[in-house]
Amino acid sequence: MVPKIDTSTDPQVGYRPAGTLDADALQPYTGAFGVRHAAHLLRRAGFGGSPDDIARFASVSMESAVAALLHPSTPDVPLTDFPGQSALFDPKRSRATAQLWWLDRMLRTNRPLVEKMTLFWHGHFATSIQKVPVQYMVGQIDLFRNQGLGRFPALLGAVTRDPAMLIWLDNRYNAKAHPNENYAREVMELFALGLGNYTEDDVKEAARALTGWTLDRNGAALFVPARHDDGIKTVLGRTGNFGADDIVATIVSQPVHQRFIAHKLLEFFVYSDPEPELIEQAARVYALSGFDVAKTVGAILRSNVFYSSRAYRALPKSPIELAIGTLRCLGVAAIPPNLPYQLARMGQEPLNPPSVKGWDGGPTWINTSTLLARFNFVNGLVAQTAPGKNGQPAVSAPNADPDALVGRVGMDPVKVAAALVSGVVQDDVTSAVRATLIAYLENTTPSVSVQSPLPFGPENYQEKIRGALALTLNLPVNQLA
Amino acid sequence: MKRRSFVTSALTVAFLGGNARVALAQVAGAAPPLPGFGAADPENVLVVVQMSGGNDGLNTIVPYSDDAYHRVRPAIGIPATAVLKLNDRIGFNPALKGLNALYAQGKLAIVQGVGYPNPNRSHFEATQIWETAAPDRPQQYGWLGRYLDHRYPVGAKPPSLFEAVSLGDMLPAALVASHVEVPAIGALGAFGYNAGRDLAEKQSAGVLYDGARAGQSPYLAMIASTARDAYHGGDVLRSETAAFTNKATYPKDGFSQQLALAARMIGSSAGSKIVFVSIGSFDTHAGQRAQQDRLLGYLGDGLLAFYADLAAHGLDRKVMTMTFSEFGRRVTQNASNGTDHGTAMPLFVIGGGVKGGIYGSHPSLTDLDSGDLKYAIDFRSIYATVIEKWLGRDPAPILGGAYPSVAFV
Numbered sequence: 014m015v016p017k018i019d020t021s022t023d024p025q026v027g028y029r030p031a032g033t034l035d036a037d038a039l040q041p042y043t044g045a046f047g048v049r050h051a052a053h054l055l056r057r058a059g060f061g062g063s064p065d066d067i068a069r070f071a072s073v074s075m076e077s078a079v080a081a082l083l084h085p086s087t088p089d090v091p092l093t094d095f096p097g098q099s100a101l102f103d104p105k106r107s108r109a110t111a112q113l114w115w116l117d118r119m120l121r122t123n124r125p126l127v128e129k130m131t132l133f134w135h136g137h138f139a140t141s142i143q144k145v146p147v148q149y150m151v152g153q154i155d156l157f158r159n160q161g162l163g164r165f166p167a168l169l170g171a172v173t174r175d176p177a178m179l180i181w182l183d184n185r186y187n188a189k190a191h192p193n194e195n196y197a198r199e200v201m202e203l204f205a206l207g208l209g210n211y212t213e214d215d216v217k218e219a220a221r222a223l224t225g226w227t228l229d230r231n232g233a234a235l236f237v238p239a240r241h242d243d244g245i246k247t248v249l250g251r252t253g254n255f256g257a258d259d260i261v262a263t264i265v266s267q268p269v270h271q272r273f274i275a276h277k278l279l280e281f282f283v284y285s286d287p288e289p290e291l292i293e294q295a296a297r298v299y300a301l302s303g304f305d306v307a308k309t310v311g312a313i314l315r316s317n318v319f320y321s322s323r324a325y326r327a328l329p330k331s332p333i334e335l336a337i338g339t340l341r342c343l344g345v346a347a348i349p350p351n352l353p354y355q356l357a358r359m360g361q362e363p364l365n366p367p368s369v370k371g372w373d374g375g376p377t378w379i380n381t382s383t384l385l386a387r388f389n390f391v392n393g394l395v396a397q398t399a400p401g402k403n404g405q406p407a408v409s410a411p412n413a414d415p416d417a418l419v420g421r422v423g424m425d426p427v428k429v430a431a432a433l434v435s436g437v438v439q440d441d442v443t444s445a446v447r448a449t450l451i452a453y454l455e456n457t458t459p460s461v462s463v464q465s466p467l468p469f470g471p472e473n474y475q476e477k478i479r480g481a482l483a484l485t486l487n488l489p490v491n492q493l494a
Numbered sequence: 495m496k497r498r499s500f501v502t503s504a505l506t507v508a509f510l511g512g513n514a515r516v517a518l519a520q521v522a523g524a525a526p527p528l529p530g531f532g533a534a535d536p537e538n539v540l541v542v543v544q545m546s547g548g549n550d551g552l553n554t555i556v557p558y559s560d561d562a563y564h565r566v567r568p569a570i571g572i573p574a575t576a577v578l579k580l581n582d583r584i585g586f587n588p589a590l591k592g593l594n595a596l597y598a599q600g601k602l603a604i605v606q607g608v609g610y611p612n613p614n615r616s617h618f619e620a621t622q623i624w625e626t627a628a629p630d631r632p633q634q635y636g637w638l639g640r641y642l643d644h645r646y647p648v649g650a651k652p653p654s655l656f657e658a659v660s661l662g663d664m665l666p667a668a669l670v671a672s673h674v675e676v677p678a679i680g681a682l683g684a685f686g687y688n689a690g691r692d693l694a695e696k697q698s699a700g701v702l703y704d705g706a707r708a709g710q711s712p713y714l715a716m717i718a719s720t721a722r723d724a725y726h727g728g729d730v731l732r733s734e735t736a737a738f739t740n741k742a743t744y745p746k747d748g749f750s751q752q753l754a755l756a757a758r759m760i761g762s763s764a765g766s767k768i769v770f771v772s773i774g775s776f777d778t779h780a781g782q783r784a785q786q787d788r789l790l791g792y793l794g795d796g797l798l799a800f801y802a803d804l805a806a807h808g809l810d811r812k813v814m815t816m817t818f819s820e821f822g823r824r825v826t827q828n829a830s831n832g833t834d835h836g837t838a839m840p841l842f843v844i845g846g847g848v849k850g851g852i853y854g855s856h857p858s859l860t861d862l863d864s865g866d867l868k869y870a871i872d873f874r875s876i877y878a879t880v881i882e883k884w885l886g887r888d889p890a891p892i893l894g895g896a897y898p899s900v901a902f903v
Contacts, residue, residue: 143618329713358663358678367667368622368632379717381655381724382665382677382685388699388724389688396690445705453698480695487699489706489717 038318059125061338130161139371149177189242222255271296332359358386426454534886547777549819551839562859592794600850603902609838609869620820625668639671658768686728738762741806750796780830811846838869
């Protein structure tokens, strides 16, 4: 039996170390489904939510909550409508507009899992605007949005012909007369099999099969038969006159591919060091589903292990999860214009992964510089300013209204602190943290000497609830998804 | 003494490459390096200056007596009368007065014709190649990051949080390490927990981080401990650097001001050993002379002030500065009085511990590779020299191979 989420006020008590996997880890979870479970699901399968969002998910069964994420029945918000600039807004105009367009989708969509999977595939097929013009980057993000929850072989086939990918890994230059192995190598190493599961000869032969693809005058993918090597190739033990589709089919038919994808999905959705048995179980689910991403992710999101204490608050939030989660939590309606820059400081600028390997993620998100960037993003947001570059003056940011979280509880510091830790981190704090927040609100923090301290009241209410909100958002536990 | 014997044997390897390793180890054992005078020492400091955008080498170190130079650059070529002559063939761009002065002091090495096989002309990819020292395959960690990882294995924390720093908002690929942490400091005042005027909020954050429990979740413990470092780091940085006074007048441009901060980071108890600064953009596709000359002026004048400052603090022999750029530019000027992306270029190594002079020969302007200069010295040779002869580590595991060293140390 998988231990259930500990519901005491200390989230660390129930933490279970690695290496003790239960046999029914991927069986459907049948335990209680409350606010913590719903918040956990929304953080992992989306970008978190406001207390109202979380309460809405907590009011239905786990099965219904997962189904609402996997199969949203309401239409999504219109794509072209960017707050304040709806008519003029063109995501393909510049790097910044493309980044804001996508971040806006993450913030406002009512299909958060679609955007989350889009982010997953962006990290997986890490393509960068440093090399690829913006219109192709936008096209690739749309591809992930449209096919990211479909069958993986179809997705991989589409990525192989995606203009952004043809540019990014040079397959547009791959021709019979001068083969280019870049894509052939990465499709095996990074996208579908992993290092050590193919040979150098497999790369060379697959590159031959992938020849002929290039871009036409309008930047669309084009197959030019004269550039294609139509000789016999041998790739991963199969021999034939292969083209791109055969390479995709051959690669995904390798048994190791199932574990490769299962491992990556578990790392993203559950915890960063999944046990080999868990990877095997998820690989079986993936294979039985016919390589169906939605069915595999759905099984994970419904599983015992997903709701176990080992998975709860077990992943450092990525900068995008932290930023969008904070904005959603506070009900902010629009993306701060310099959010891409702030995300770069936190270590995850969208559309600009550091290399073809994507972001390392996990614990590497956290260091002193990136953590300060997170803290100061929150501080600026709550103070309605955003820091300028290189110590330049701050710029104004959209209003984050703490009243949404604490407006109903009046001037009682104990209730304000309770509303904050409940709304932001679902009470996953120790009593010492509550006491520190209450002392801050009451101006009685032991180490702080304030001249003529005011009691918590109308004179300092706005300043104090904003300060306490920033402190709560900046708690170490809120850095965990 | 242990460290010295390691340094000596490491020296031998890079001089001669892998094969001669055994035979020559005994010979070199006789001559240990002199401490503090350009000898390899892990306490030495390295400053890396990125000239971003691709600096045009031919208008930096000008082959002024070569007719071919004036033929291919009728509009943007620098006349012989204007260059600051190094010898009867080459001279500095006139904007490089500062570097000319450092050269006269014997503190400047010019390494000519630096590059690598199958050069890449994309800014992004070429920068990745230079910063990860990996032309053939993408590398996750930077060359300086790998140096730091080797010097401080898992569990061995550097003595200072600011052991290695990037003076800019972003961490460059060169400093990405697997486990050694490298802060990016855009400005002294900007590094720290910023609660505006709410002192109580700032102090309450300190109470929360100092009191955060380690717990059983490894990530929560790691985040809490990093939060403590981050929270106190800004105050520590400001208090440690406060006692240091710059003893030279730096020009007002941003690059020179970063060098003034670099001197504080190095000379104060912040104790930085690896410092990365950046100047740009050298991407001079149009109107090259005005843009490049302005930037080269900042570069030379800033570095001259930096070394005057370091010398006044008795540090100029402990600090080596090296420049790099992702590529040089095309030999022939384009139609916009600029130059497009090219290949090989010179780079500079500066310091009291550097053997000033000219290393390598100027690339030929007539023996070209599709209109581009041919390189003669692999950039990894420069890295190997710096790692081995200046920082005192074996460069082979860091660079993934042995490269012959250049004699500037």
